[in-house]
Amino acid sequence: MYKDRRVSVILPTYRERDSIQQVIRDFEALRLVDEILVINNNAIEGTSEAVRPTSAREIHEPVQGYGAAIRRGFAEASGDLIVVCEPDATFAATDLHKFLAYADDMDIIYGSRTIRMFIWERANMGFLLKWGNWFVAKLLEVLFNTSYLSDVGCTYRMIRREALAKLLPTFRVNSNFFGPEMMVRGFRLKLKCVQIPVNYLERTGISSVTGNLGKSIVLGAQMTVLIIAMRFRLERWLLPLLR
Numbered sequence: 001m002y003k004d005r006r007v008s009v010i011l012p013t014y015r016e017r018d019s020i021q022q023v024i025r026d027f028e029a030l031r032l033v034d035e036i037l038v039i040n041n042n043a044i045e046g047t048s049e050a051v052r053p054t055s056a057r058e059i060h061e062p063v064q065g066y067g068a069a070i071r072r073g074f075a076e077a078s079g080d081l082i083v084v085c086e087p088d089a090t091f092a093a094t095d096l097h098k099f100l101a102y103a104d105d106m107d108i109i110y111g112s113r114t115i116r117m118f119i120w121e122r123a124n125m126g127f128l129l130k131w132g133n134w135f136v137a138k139l140l141e142v143l144f145n146t147s148y149l150s151d152v153g154c155t156y157r158m159i160r161r162e163a164l165a166k167l168l169p170t171f172r173v174n175s176n177f178f179g180p181e182m183m184v185r186g187f188r189l190k191l192k193c194v195q196i197p198v199n200y201l202e203r204t205g206i207s208s209v210t211g212n213l214g215k216s217i218v219l220g221a222q223m224t225v226l227i228i229a230m231r232f233r234l235e236r237w238l239l240p241l242l243r
Contacts, residue, residue: 002100006034008079009096011056011087012069013038017047019089019204024054026093027085032100037076038087041069066155067178071171074164083158089204090123091156098196099158107163107191110149110183111156111198112137122202132220139224140180143231144187149195152180152223156198163191172235180223184230 001007009027013020020038027033036056040047042064051058061072070084081103085091095111102109114134119125137149159167166189173181186193229235 001034002032002081002103005080005103006078007032007081007083007096007100008077009033009036009083009085010070010073010077011036011038011085012041012066012073013043013047013087014041014069015044015206016087016204017044017050020047020087021050021054023085023087023089023093024051024056027096028055030093030096032096033083034079035077037073039069039073039076041065063174065174065178066176067171067181068174070178071168071174074168080161081158082161082164084155086155090201092199092201095156095198098198102194102196103158103160105192106194107160108186108193109158110151110193110195111154112149112151112195113154113198113200114151115197118197118199120199120201123200124203125200129216132216136180136220136223136227140183140227143227144184146187147194149183151195152183152227154198155179157182166191176219177223177226180227181230184227 011020011023024036027036038051038056038058040058040060042062048058059072059076061069073084074082083096083099099109113119113125114130133151133153137152140146140152141149167182167185170185171181226235
C-alpha cells in the first residue's frame, strides 16, 4: 500500500522468460506493491514456469500485441495506482518511488529513457533510438501543447484508477502503437500528466522491436504518422492499419 492506496504492477510478457522472475522479485522486495499481474501474451515456453514460484498472478491474453496485453492488464488490475513496466530488466523497480512521489498531484506519470545520466552502460539506447524518441515526443508536445516530453516509447508508467476509468473506453490499439495512443488520448481528456527520468539498463535477451534497427526506424516513422493523424482526428482512417 502507498498512503492507503493499493498499488498494482502490470508486466506484459512475450520474450522475457529469462528475466521476469527477477523483475517480479525486485518489485516484491519494495514492500509497496499489492498485486503483480503478468500478462502472458503468447509468451515463449518456460515463461509460466518462471512466474509460478512468485506472488504474481498470471493472466493469458491470446490477442497478440503490446496494446492488447496492457489493455487486458488495465481491465484486470484492482489497484488505486496502476503501474506498467517491461519485465526485461531494462527498468529498475526502485524507480517506483519516483512515480509514487507524483501520485498525489498527477493523473498519469510517464517515464523517460532519454536523459543521459540515467542511461546505463550497454543499455540499448543508441543515437538513433534516443533522438528518434526525443523527436517524436517533441512533435507530440508541440501538436498537442502538452507538458514537457522527451520520450514517446518508454513503457514504464503509472496511472491513477480515476484517470484509467476515463481512458480505458477510448483505447483502440492492440499493437506497439498503444504507448503513444495512450499519451495522446490522455492529453485530449485534459488529464494531468508529467514525464520523469527513469533508469534504463541493459536488456536481458533481444527485443522484438528495438533489437532491430530497421524495425525501430519503421516504428518511429509510423508513430509520427499516427500522432499527426490523431492531432487532426483522422485516426479512424489510420488505426485499422495499426491495430
